Amino acid sequence: MGTEVGPGAEHLMTWTCENIEARLSDYLDGLLSPDERHEFDMHANSCEDCSQMVASISHLVSGLRTMEQIETPPRLAYSILNQTLGPREAKKGWRGAFGWLSGLASARFAYYGVSVAATLLILLTAAGFSWRKPKLTDLSPVSIYHNADRQAHRVYAHTTKFVSDLRVVYEIQSRLNKDNELPTAPESTVPQSAPGKAPGSTDGSKPTTPRQQNRANGLGKAFEILASEVPVVSAQFCGRLGRRMP
Amino acid sequence: MAPCSFWGKLVTVAGFEADDTLEQDAQLVQQCLQGDGSAWEELVRRHTRRIFNICYRFTGNGTEAEDLSQDVFLRVYKTLGSYRSAHGGFATWMTSVTRNLLIDHYRRTKRDRITDSLEDSMPVVENKESAGRRPDQQLLLGELSSQIQAALIKLSPELREAVILRDLQQLDYNEIRQILDVPEGTVKSRINRGRIELARILQQMGVRPS
Numbered sequence: 001m002g003t004e005v006g007p008g009a010e011h012l013m014t015w016t017c018e019n020i021e022a023r024l025s026d027y028l029d030g031l032l033s034p035d036e037r038h039e040f041d042m043h044a045n046s047c048e049d050c051s052q053m054v055a056s057i058s059h060l061v062s063g064l065r066t067m068e069q070i071e072t073p074p075r076l077a078y079s080i081l082n083q084t085l086g087p088r089e090a091k092k093g094w095r096g097a098f099g100w101l102s103g104l105a106s107a108r109f110a111y112y113g114v115s116v117a118a119t120l121l122i123l124l125t126a127a128g129f130s131w132r133k134p135k136l137t138d139l140s141p142v143s144i145y146h147n148a149d150r151q152a153h154r155v156y157a158h159t160t161k162f163v164s165d166l167r168v169v170y171e172i173q174s175r176l177n178k179d180n181e182l183p184t185a186p187e188s189t190v191p192q193s194a195p196g197k198a199p200g201s202t203d204g205s206k207p208t209t210p211r212q213q214n215r216a217n218g219l220g221k222a223f224e225i226l227a228s229e230v231p232v233v234s235a236q237f238c239g240r241l242g243r244r245m246p
Numbered sequence: 247m248a249p250c251s252f253w254g255k256l257v258t259v260a261g262f263e264a265d266d267t268l269e270q271d272a273q274l275v276q277q278c279l280q281g282d283g284s285a286w287e288e289l290v291r292r293h294t295r296r297i298f299n300i301c302y303r304f305t306g307n308g309t310e311a312e313d314l315s316q317d318v319f320l321r322v323y324k325t326l327g328s329y330r331s332a333h334g335g336f337a338t339w340m341t342s343v344t345r346n347l348l349i350d351h352y353r354r355t356k357r358d359r360i361t362d363s364l365e366d367s368m369p370v371v372e373n374k375e376s377a378g379r380r381p382d383q384q385l386l387l388g389e390l391s392s393q394i395q396a397a398l399i400k401l402s403p404e405l406r407e408a409v410i411l412r413d414l415q416q417l418d419y420n421e422i423r424q425i426l427d428v429p430e431g432t433v434k435s436r437i438n439r440g441r442i443e444l445a446r447i448l449q450q451m452g453v454r455p456s
Contacts, residue, residue: 025437
C-alpha cells in the first residue's frame, strides 16, 4: 500500500502511543486492516519508545512460541488410568515379563542407543579391536591399552612420513618452478663459435648455454633427492621419463 | 464452533488434520460413554502431554502439574456425559476444565504463595549474568525458556492463562473465548496486557527481549 500524499494525508499519523499499546497484539496477530496497519507502522517507525516496545513484544512472542513442550512424567498416564479405570491388571507371561521394553521403543531412546553404539565402535576400532577376528582377550584393559598405544604410534609415524613426503615433493616442485621461471636463451643464439676460432674446431665445451646446463644439473639433483626420499614416486616418474626418452 | 472458524480451518491442510482430530475425539468419547475402556486409554494418551504442559506453564512446578493433570482427567472422566460435541471440540472442553481447576488451585494456594513471593524478591544471580544478551541468543542457549517461565508465574492468573493459551498452546481467539467463557474483546485485551506485562517483568529480571 502506498503512502498517501496531498490533501488526504492529514488523517495519517493520528495514532498515539496509547493506540499502539492497545492494538499491539492485533498488529502481531495480523488482525489489523491494511489502513490500520499502515497507520500503526507510520507511528511505530517515527516513535522510538513504540518502536522498541513493538520489537520487544514481537521477540517475546517469538520466544514463547518456540518454547519446547515439557516431557510428560512416564508414570502420569498409568496413574490417570489407575484412578479412572481402576488398578491396571498385571500382564502375565512373556508380555508381562518384557512389557517394560515397550517404553524403550521411542525415537529418543533409539537416538541415544545409536549414539552410544557409534561411540563404542569408534573407541574399540581406535583401540585396535579386530572386528574380523574378534577375541575376548582383546577386550581386556591391558590389551586395549597396548593396542591403543600401538595404534597411536602407527598413526603418528604414518602422519610424520606423509608430511615429510609432501614437503619433499613441494620442495622439488618449487625448484622446478623456479627453474622454469628463468628465461632460457633462444635457439638462434645458441652455439656461436668463439671469435678467432677456426670453423669446425672444438674447445671441449658442450653445445649448451651455462644456464641450460645449470638447469639440467638442478633437475638431476632434484631427482636424486626424490629417489632417496620417495622411492615409489620417483621410480614411477623416472619410468615415465625413460619411456619418453629414446 | 463459529462457521467462519470452521471454513477457515477447512481451507488449510492443517485444518483438515484438526477436523480429523476433532472427529476422532468425538468417536472416542462416544465409545467411552458406551463403556469402552480402551477408548478412554486412547483419549488419555492423546491429551496427557498437552494438559500436563498447560498445568506446568501455569504453576511452574512439575509435581503440582502432575497432580493437577490427574485431577483434570479424573474430573473429565466423571463428567464425560455432560460433554456436547455441538458446543465445541473435546480438546477445547478439556482445556476449559483444566483452566477451571487451575484457577481453583490458584485460589486455594494463594496464602502459600504470599510467603513464597518474599523469597522471589531475593535477587537471582543468573538473571544478572544474562542481562544485556539478545533474546535470540538466550533462546539458543536455552535460557530464555526458563526466564519466561519464571516471569509467567508472576503474571496475574487471568493474564497468565490468556498468554499460555494463545502463545504457548497457540489456540485461536475463538477457542480461547470458549475456554475462558468471556467475550472476544476481553480475550484480546487480556492477551495484549499479558504480553506487555510479561515483557515488563522480564525487563525487571534483566532480560531485554530486543
